[in-house]
Amino acid sequence: MTESSIQVAVRIRPLNAREVSLLAPVDTSQPFQGDGGLAGSPSKAQNAIAAMRTNYIRNILSPVDDRVLVFDPAEPAAQIRGQKQQPTTHMHIHGNGRRARDVRYAFDRVFPPTTTQQEVYRGTVEPMLTGLLSGFNASVFAYGATGCGKTHTISGSSEDPGLIFLTMRGLYERIEEDRDQYETHVRLSYLEIYNETIRDLLSPTPTPPGPGLALREDAASKISVVGITEHIPESPEQVLEMITEGNKRRTQSPTEANAVSSRSHAVLQLNVTRKPRTAGTVEEMSSASLNIIDLAGSERASATNNQGMRMKEGANINRSLLALGSCINALCQTGGARNVKGRHIPYRNSKLTRLLKFSLGGNCKTVMIVCVSPSSAHYEETHNTLKYANQAKNIQTKVTRNLLHIDRHVAQYVQAIASLRQEVQELKEKLASTGGADTPAERRKRDALLADATHQLQDAATAQRDALRQAATDAAPLHAAEAVRSALRDAVDTSAAPDRAILESLLAQTPDVVAPPEDTYRLAAIPLPPALAADTTYTALYAARHAHFEANLAAEARAAALQAARQLLQDTIGRRLIDLALGTAHATQALRSAAARLDNDLTDDDRVALAADLRAAGERGTAALQQAMGAHVPDNVPVVRKVAHPSPARRVRPSLGPRSTGDAARFMRLASPRRRTLRPSIAARHRNIGGTPLVVPDTAKDAKPSAAPTAPTVPPKPRASLAPGVQKSLAPRPSVAPAPRRSVVPTDVPARAVEPKKAPADLRRTLPDRPRKPVTAPADSVRKPAVFDKAAEPSLPENRAAERRAAERRPEKRSAEVVPGAARAPPAAPPAVSRTRPESDTRSMRHALPSDTSDDPVQPVSTSPVASTEPVHSPTLSKRPTSPARPPSTSPSAASRGGTGVKRRGLFERQFLARPETNDGDSTMDSLLHTDLADLSAQLPREDWQASLLDTPRRTSSSFFTTPSPRGHRSRESREMPA
Ligand SMILES: Nc1ncnc2c1ncn2[C@@H]1O[C@H](COP(=O)(O)OP(=O)(O)OP(=O)(O)O)[C@@H](O)[C@H]1O
Structure with a gap:
């Protein structure tokens, strides 16, 4: 138990706007001395100014420091001049005519008009919060005349909250700081004493009219209100909301002194209980209450001019305040709480004093905030308030800590153990949810395992990707082979037996395409270490990376498939x-x-x-x-x-x-x-x-x-x-009319134009073997058709010599048929047929000419340049004179076709040897030519011989089998176009 005095703090409210406007100006005029000087009798002007000053107010409170103030200080000008103080305006007003008191008061704190709410809180309530949480009761009440700022100090406004809000905020901050050590509970109630009735301001149902709520004092001399509602706020903001709502229910009425005058005493009561979280054999719980009281303002009826209800309210207010003053006086006279036992303190004179019984003289730390107005208009109220406050500061209280020491029962230990176990479990779950269960070393180990698994996965993906690329490369020829196989199968189905045998042989040797298995592009999963598999986070990470690599493989597969498709397209060829x-x-x-x-x-x-x-x-x-x-x-x-x-x-x-x-x-x-x-x-x-x-x-x-x-x-x-x-390649070409062919016109050819050459042995073997009717040539001069007869082979020297001898044996017949100049004419006329040739002759020529490819059943797939069968004028031919008996040659020249002289040679031979019938002139010519065949054959270049051997079609000879030979061209030209 410690003794404490009531803390008295005086707060001087600032002058309001109206009061500021009524402040008297400072009088700087010189007093008239009466001797002709300035100190003479006052002039009329001075009297007028003095008359005006009766409506002015002045500041009657002058704080000296944070603990001392001066009530009704002397005016500065008078003090400076060292003269007697002039009567103040209010002295005139109040008619007391007394001199200024200039009284100094010392308090625990003096708050000047510029003091903020926070400063008041720090200087009054905040020092008591620690004691409150430790079990010391505390009371704060605002006392003062009406309109002096009590409600403003206690409740304040939403923009400038007062002590209630600031106290609750500070209290919750401290509770939160000690949450781990203490378990604290706060209960709150808010009431008003209006006309000696107690009303609950926080109850949703207003207190019924009548006596109101009753006060009860328990065995512990603790005063409580019966039926009051208690609330457990969660935050200071919630408290502010409650107080705001409660103040709306509080009785307020406009008075002459205060437009929002509170007509009741408001009491906010906080019950704070606290116990440490550490369990012991004895449970120590503290309990304390904090009362924050906003008293109604005392008022002078003569000053307020209240009537009716307002007057009654004022009377009750004054009565309760008078009871409060009486208690304070009694407490002061008895030496405070020390002697309260043997002295009578009139607490029961009012509900207010009963409620504040232990706040004033009991186990409580009390702070009285005395609100005063500096205006001389409240001269008496301020003076009385200061006198009360000065007296109240002498009140001594015994402050003891409210502690409950409760021996624990065995059952309580069981309950405490269960509670602690539950708390431990909650803490474990909290750690697990935040991932804090792992130590940093364990996390590093798991990360390393995951990195290792990822590397393995990446290696597998890389290897499979390489295999994929190789497979794509290998698949290209397979696709080509499959295309070939498909074409072969089609060809087999549509071909005749011989061709089918060939194609089937090719098909048998063409490799099959082996399609890759479906899971070729699937990436196998690397088994996770058990330490990772048990952790959903790591398994999710691994699954994500596996999916990433597999997606890359899928992209590779798509690219490979695209490439294979391109290859297949190319392979359609x-x-x-x-x-x-x-x-x-x-x-x-x-x-x-x-x-x-x-x-x-x-x-x-x-x-x-x-x-x-x-x-x-x-x-x-x-x-x-x-x-x-x-x-x-x-x-x-x-x-x-x-x-x-x-x-x-x-x-x-x-x-x-x-x-x-x-x-x-x-x-x-x-x-x-x-x-x-x-x-x-x-x-x-x-x-x-x-x-x-x-x-x-x-x-x-x-x-x-x-x-x-x-x-x-x-x-x-x-x-x-x-x-x-x-078939497509062999599609019939547009029919071409047979080219007009020139008749063979024997012409004179210079002997030097024909160079002797050795003819191949089987030249005449390739000549047409169809039966023909010799016209003028002797029977032995006709080629032996069909079966090869070595004896008739002109290439053999013996046969050639025999043939020459036979020719020599019929010189007269040959000379009779030979046209002058034609004996040495080479049989190099182009394979042209005269337009005048009979149709039958033409047909026979065509039969003898395999070069007519229009009806050839098998054509090479070549699309090589095809010699036109239409007459083509040759510049070479045009230079040479033509026979007047024959039309100029219109067949394609050897020069224009680049080597078709071979063809002409073959045609010449067939025409010469196989012509079945002709006219006389032609027959004579044929005989001569036939006679000279051996010599002419000997003069042929080898390629001509070759062409004759192969019986080359004219349309393809120039591009496939004929070797262009300038020498051959010259020889042909010389033969074709004899002079
Ligand atoms: N310190 C201050 N700073 C600014 N304004 C103040 C201050 N004190 C009081 N006031 C203003 O003075 C007026 C009266 O104040 P308030 O209502 O708090 O007086 P009161 O003592 O509660 O009066 P009542 O006893 O009649 O309820 C209000 O408008 C209030 O805003």
Whole structure:
């Protein structure tokens, strides 16, 4: 227990605007002295000023420092002059005529008019909060005359809150600071004492009229209000809202002194209980109450001029305040709380003093905030208030701490343990939710594990990506092979038996496409370490990274698929390659057949030369084909490369093998059904070599014999049996009218123009073997058709000599038929037919001319430049004189076609040897030419011989098999256009 005095603080409110306007001006005039000087009797002006000053007010409070103030201080001017103080205006007003008191009062605190609410709070209530939370009761009440600022100090406004709000805010701040150590509860009630009745200001239902709420004093001498509502605020703002609502219910009425005068005493009571969180054998709980009281203002009835209810209110207010003053006097006279036991303190004279019983003289720290007005208009009220306050500061109170020491029962320990366990569990959950359960070391370890798993995942993704790229690269030829296989299958379905055998052989050697498995692009998951798998956060992180890598793989797969699609699109040309392969097969077969035939008849030099020429021609034909197709056909195209060569095919020298379909197309003409029909001699030769198997020569260096079945010699193949691509390439060309052909006009040719050459042995063997009727030529001069007869082979020296001898034996007959100048004319006339030639003759010529390709069943796929059958004027021809008996030549010249002299040579031979009928002149010419055939053949260049051998169609000879030879051109020109 400690003794304490009531803390008295005086707050001087500022002058309001009205009061400021009534402040008297400072009188600086000189007093009249009466002796002719200034101190004489006052003038009229001075009297007028003095009269005006009766309406002025002046400041009657002058704070000296924060503890002392001067009531009714002397005016500064009088003090300066050292004269007696003049009566103040209010002395005149109040008529007391007394001199200024100039009384000094000392208090615990003096707050000048400029003091803020915060400063008042810090100087009054704040020091008591610590004691309140420790169990010391406390009271703060505002005392003073009406309109002096009590309500403003206690409640304030929302813009400038007063002590209630500031106190609650400070209290909650301290509670929050000690929350971990103490458990604190605050209960709040707010009431008013109006006309000696107590009303609850926070109850939603207003207190019924009548006696109001009753006061009760318990055994502990604690005063409580029966039926008052208590509230537990959560924040100081909520308290402010409560107080604002309560003040609205408080009785307020405008008076002359205060427009918002409170007509009741308002009491805010806070009950604060606190106990430490640490459990002990004895529970120590503190309990204290804080009363914040806003008293109603005392008022002088004469000053307020209140009437009726206001007067009654004022009387009750004054009565309660008088009771309060009486208690204060009694407390002061008895020495305060120390002697209260033997003295009577009239607390029961009013509800107010009963309520403040322990705040004034009991176990309580009390602060009295005395609100005073500095205006001289409240001179008496202020003076009385200061006298009360000065007396109240002498009141002594005994302050004891309110502690409850409660021995705990065993059951309470069980309850405390359960409470502590629950608290521990809550703390653990809180730590787990914030991730604070892991130590930094554990987190680093988990992060390292996750990084390791991620690296493994990345390595797997990288390896799979590389495999994906390789698979895409490997798939490109597979797609190409599949395209080829598809084309082959189509060709097999639509081809005749021989072709089908070839195509099936190719198909068997074309690899299958192996589709990748569906999960090729799926990224396998790397198993997570258990330490990570148990943590949802890490598993989510790993799953996200796995998805990231798999998405990258999917992107790679899409790119690869796109590339494969492009490749497949490009590989559609594989179908055309099938056509090419088919043509090559036919050509190879035909070439081998022809080569087999020739092999028996050629000398070694001829074979070598023939092979070289064929190879060169094949290469040119291949190039032409590729150019025409618009695509490059590599040597390793599976269709060609995969064809096997059975050993019997090796009978043909590899050097003789054609290398392109250009050869094929040419040789297929030999195998065409029409050719067989028209040329039984050729067919017979084919039959003779029928045992030669059909093979497709391999152009690859590493070609190996295969067990693939070989096709027999290709029989005449119907057009409809060809593959679609082939059919397309073999589509009938626009029909072309037969070119007008010139009749052979024997002309004189200078002997030097014809250079003797060695003719091939089988030149005449290739001539048309159709039966013909010799007209003028002797029977022995007619070529032996059909079967090859070595005895009739003009290439043999013995035969050539015999032929010359036979010619010499009939000189007279030849001379009779020969036109002068035509004996040495070369049979180089272009294969033109005279317009006057009979139709039958023309047909026979066409039969003898395989160059008419319009009805050829097998055409090479070449789209090489085709020599027009229309007459083309040749500049070379135009320079040369033509025979007047014959029209100028309109056939394509050798120069314009770049080497068709070979064709003409073959035509010439056939025309000369196979013409069935002619007129007399022609017959004579034919006889002469026939006689000189051997010599002329000897003069042919080798390529001409070759062309004749192959019986090259005119339209393709220039592009495929004829080697342009300037020398040959010159010789042909000299033959075609004799002077
Ligand atoms: N310190 C101050 N600063 C500014 N204005 C003040 C101050 N004190 C009082 N006032 C103003 O003076 C007027 C009267 O104040 P207030 O109502 O608080 O007086 P009161 O003592 O409560 O009167 P009553 O006893 O009649 O209720 C109010 O308008 C208030 O705003």
